Amino acid sequence: MKDFHCFFFLVALVMTGCGPQGVAEKRFSNPPPDAVTRAIVLIQGYADGQPVGSEAIEFEELAQGVAAIDAEKGSDVKEFLAEIEKTGRVSRKDAAKVLERLKQ
Numbered sequence: 001m002k003d004f005h006c007f008f009f010l011v012a013l014v015m016t017g018c019g020p021q022g023v024a025e026k027r028f029s030n031p032p033p034d035a036v037t038r039a040i041v042l043i044q045g046y047a048d049g050q051p052v053g054s055e056a057i058e059f060e061e062l063a064q065g066v067a068a069i070d071a072e073k074g075s076d077v078k079e080f081l082a083e084i085e086k087t088g089r090v091s092r093k094d095a096a097k098v099l100e101r102l103k104q
Contacts (some may be wrong), residue, residue, distance in 0.1 A: 035065025039077050040102050047095035052084060059085060066102075076101050 033041075039062055042055060059081040067074025080098045084090055 034069065035062060036069055036102060037071065038062060039066050039073075041100065043077075043080070043099045043102065047089045048085075048090055049092060049098050050090075052088065052090055056085065071084050073102055 042062070046052075063074060063078035063081055065074075066077045076098050080094060083094070
């Protein structure tokens with residue numbers, strides 16, 4: 001009978017656990033970066049020598065997003081990204097110039 005009581009106690013202990021009941025779940029949400037910030041990150045990578053990758057499919061959308069915030073910067077970004085699409089190459093010098101104008 002003593003074994004049964006020990007077994008019952010162990011089962012009860014395992015079933016109840018040791019910690020607090022119910023962990024409070026917290027949800028964090030970060031707002032997505034705006035188009036200008038995304039363009040700065042992208043063009044910074046190009047200025048640092050990063051090759052063009054799959055992000056090229058979003059060039060038009062990115063340029064439109066920047067233009068919606070600032071028409072002049074949007075024009076610069078659109079022109080720069082169009083040149084990349086046309087040639088398939090990135091000029092680090094041009095990327096640095098566009099990046100400088102974006103950060104102003």
